[in-house]
Structures are given as C-alpha cells and as structure tokens.
Amino acid sequence: MSAGTMTGAPITPTTRQATHTPRRKRQGGGNPLVYLIALVVVAFTVGPVLYGVLGGFRTNAQLADKPAALPSPWVLSNYTGVLTNPDFWQYALNSTVIAVLTTAIVVVFGMMAAYPLARYQFRWREPLFMVFVLGLLFPATVAIIPLFILITKDLHMGNTWWGVALPQAAFALPMTVVILRPFLMALPKELEEASLLDGASRIGFFWRILVPLSGPGMVTVGVLAFVGSWNAYLLPLLLLQDDMKTLPLGVADFSSEHASDTAGVFAFTTLAMIPALIFFLALQKRIVGGLQGAVKG
C-alpha cells in the first residue's frame, strides 16, 4: 500500500496536470454550477456546527428572539461558564485517559499479534487470523449486557478508566489486526533476511526494523482507535457514573439537565467537539486512508 503510493507519487501528479487539466476544463460543463452545488453542500454540512459555535456566543434571550441571527452583542459568558466548570475538565480528563489507554493497548497488542500472523510460517496461522476476522462481525452492542455484568460485578472495574478502555480495545483489535497484517506482509522479505544475516533474532527484527518501519500503519490504527474511543457513548453510558464520565456523557447530561439553557448547551458541545476536530484536522489523511483501507478490505 505505502510502497505503491511512494513510487507512484512522483510520476503521476506531473503527468496528470500536464495532460488532464485542459481536458477536465473542456468537459466541465458549467463550472459556476459546480461551485454553487459545492457551496450548498458546504452550507448544509457545516451550517449546524457553525450555528452551534455561534449560538454559544449569544444569550438565550437572543436565541429565543431571533433563532437565525448572528450574535449581537457577542457574549463570552457561556464559554467562560463552561471553561470554569470543573466538571468539564474532569470529563475531558477522563475522555483523554480512556482514549490514550485504549489506543496504547490497541496499537501495542495489535502490532504484536499482527507480526507472527504476517511473517511467521506455522500451521495455525490462518485459523488464528480467522478468529480476528470473525471478531469484526461482533459489534459491542451484542455483548453489551454481559460486558456490563462482567466488568461491574465480576471484575469490580465498574466506574474506572481501565474498565472502559480494556473492552473498547478488545473490540477495536480485530480491525487493527486486519489492517496491520497486510501492511506488515508488504514489507520486503529481504529486510528480514538481511537482519537475520546480521545476527538479529526474529524478536530483534521486530523491534529494530519492523516497528520503526510500520509507523504509518500504527498511526492509522491508532487514530481510528483514539477517535472511536473519544466518541464512544454506549459502553461509557453503562459503566461510568458521576465524576468518571467522559465528554459525550457530559454533553448528553448537560443537554438534558439544562435543556432550557440553549446557549449554554451550544457552548458546552462546541468546546467538547474541539479536541476531536483538531485531532482530525491534524491527522485527516490517516483517518481517510485508514477508512479506505478498511473499505478496500
């Protein structure tokens, strides 16, 4: 996957630009129309988000008086109210810790499991891989009730960070292994032979060669695991209470407890969505690439 893009990249853009730009223009068929449609799509897409962000700068009186208007005057009290709310920071901390734990487990364990499944020859390799592939078929929803009982009653990890991170990681592992295995298989065999020649063991090869070379693959699965955990709702809803709640739970609670404080709800949701948005903008290519990889199978 990466090798193909790496070798293909320097050639295609230049040829494409040289030969196809004029053709595309000729074929365009009403460029202004395309821009108009693009504008409508953008308005529909970001409109609600933008309305929420701006709504946070208004008062409830403004919102009730003219629902569709810009803030006048701009009010900061909603945002400062959320930012000085210790609950918000507690929820953000919980979300962060759980997402980091989930990501760490997924990346480390997933990488370790994908290595022999990709590069060792042994009898049970394909059946073992099938176990993980079949795992893709089991959504967390199906197991949610027994998971709830297992974690709260048997393990007494009810209201803890690990209690959420471990099952989340477990359900993210199949996808991780399925993405990482072909990635590790694609690394040239010569690398392995050369390092074994130099006296490295297979474990040494894993740590010194494979892990450093697998950066892009690990970032992809890591981002998918992180965003999945950050946005998760069902499992935290059943397992976490009070000051252990994550941001999605906090947002939902705030929305139902302060249903009449629309401006406050907008400010709270806006601040809660910022981390995911920043993370997404920074790593956009990886997320899209990972999803494409998943779709291509």
Add this chain to the structure above:
Amino acid sequence: MTDVADDTTALRGDSVSPATSKPQAPAAGRASARPAGPGPGGRRRSRSSVRMRLEILFFVAPALLVFLFFVVWPIIKAVQFSVYRWKGYGPLVDFVGLKNYASVLQNDVFTGAFTHNIIIVVLSILIQLPLGLAIALLLNRKMWGQGVLRTIIFVPYVLAEVIAGVVWFQLLQPQYGVIDTILSAVGISGPEEGWLGTPDVALYTVIAVLTWKYLGLAVILFLAGLQGVPEELYEAAQIDGATWWQVQRKITIPLLGPTVRTWAFLSMIGSLQLFDMVWILTQGGPANATTTMATFLVNEGTKRSNYGIASAASVILFVVALVMALLYQFFILRRDVHDTPRKKAKR
C-alpha cells in the same frame, strides 16, 4: 570481504534456527550461538521450533487474551443469559429455554424496533447513495478549494454521534428551534409537537440527521474510489466522442461498483446497530416510534434489569446482522470476486 564471508558461514550454521540468538544482544548472540549449537540438525530444529512457538505465543497471547476475555466470553454469556430468566442477582437457576426469544419476537416494541432498523438500512442507502455519488462526481475535478471542501464534507463524520445529536436536538426544537424558524420564513410550519415529538415524522427526522452525519463518509470513499479509475479510459471515451454524462454513466459508475458495494455493506451494518443518535434525539420515543433493536435491548437490560430478555434481543440482533451480512456477501459482494476473471476473459 572477510566480514561477508564470516556472515555467510554464520548463516549456514544458523540458518535452521536464526532465532537461537538472544533477542536483547544480537551481536553477542551470533558469537555465542555458534559454539553453543553444533549439535545434530534434528535436535536443533525441534528446539528452534519450540522457540518459534514460544515467540508466537508471546506475540499473539496478549491480543488474543484480551479479545477472548472481553469479546468472545461476553458473547457466550449473552447466549447463556438468553435462556434464563435473570434479574441480575443470585445464581442462574430459572432456566426458561427459548421463552425469552418467544417473548421478544412477540413483543410489539421489538418488532417495531426491527422494522425501524430495516427502514433505516434501506433509506440510508437509497438516500445517501445517489446524493453521495452525485456530489463525488461533481467534486471529482480540478477545482479551487478542493482540499478544503473535502475536509469540510468530512467534518460531521468525525464528530461524536452524541455531539451531533445534541446540536440537532436544539436545532429541531419546536417553534424556537432554528429549523422551524427558517421553515416558517418560507411559509412552511413544522409539526406542532416538533419534528422529534410527532410519532409519524420522528423516524424520518432521525434518518435526516443520520444522512447529514454520514453523507460525508460516502462522498469521501466514493472520491477515493474515483481516483482508482484509470485515466486512459476517460481519454479513450473522449476520443470516441462520449459526453461527460455518458462517461460517468458507462465508465465511472460501473468501475466504482466495488467501492459502492462495500460502502453499502458498512452502512447496512452500522444502521442495524444504531443506538447513540436515537438515544440522544428521542430515547426511542415518542410512543416507541423510533426504537431500534439496540435501544430496546439497552432499555430492557439497564432500566428494567430483564437480562434474559435483553440477551435474547442481542442474540437476535446478531443473527439478523449475520444473516444480512451473509446474504449481502452472497448476492452482491460475490460479483466483485467474479467480476475480474469475467472481464479478463472478455478482453
């Protein structure tokens, strides 16, 4: 030169078991492995294969244990719970066989939820496929701000369903919400109880919000699929005098087939498991008009502690998803496997 020679002999000596060297100190391992292991090949091979098994165990065990413990075991437990009447305390003693399944399948709320899931599956694909395809085809050309556009279109997908749901819940408030305000400005008045409060329209409102949230994913995936269409085909079609629309209809869309089919599969599986958005927007109400199988089982499990009923519902949900996945695989995705050789044969 001598180094190379040394390495090749080292290879010959160690080739059966390159793993006998110590992992922490590969350089030292090479030196020590040679005097240590000049024994007969058979013994060395078995030792190295034992070592390889240990390595496999070391690498796979953590992931496998976590997976077995938190995925497989709970699913087995779900099947077990589903044949008992159990309220969450005391031992599992009240074996009821398939009664839980019978009561779930005869429950109007569950059959309603199942119907809603199917409506959501079908409408999501019927709405998002043409819309996503149209947008992707329009955007698949050199234009100003293309990168920004792609980022923006993808934003709703990255937001948590909860956050999107809370924002939309406010937008959809009856009378005071911005949707009703805009609609009344053009002379349309929304339903009196609100879009989410009127049983007849609530489900379709939820589907509209879901479309907003997931259309971006369809567009992005289709755009990626379009990049895989070879440029030569466009050129050939153009030389033959095909119009833009003909090119899209005869070349682009058929070649996008595998991407579309896989996207539809993901969309279907996601729709069957839908929970977050419904829980935030309506909690399954009004009058159970928007329940899904997932909200049903969470309701039974957490609010009423009917763990047997909830587990039976979750097993049914899994079986439904599995059957639909297999049918889809058999009737639709199969074409992707058969397509390639057939095309090759034609050529």
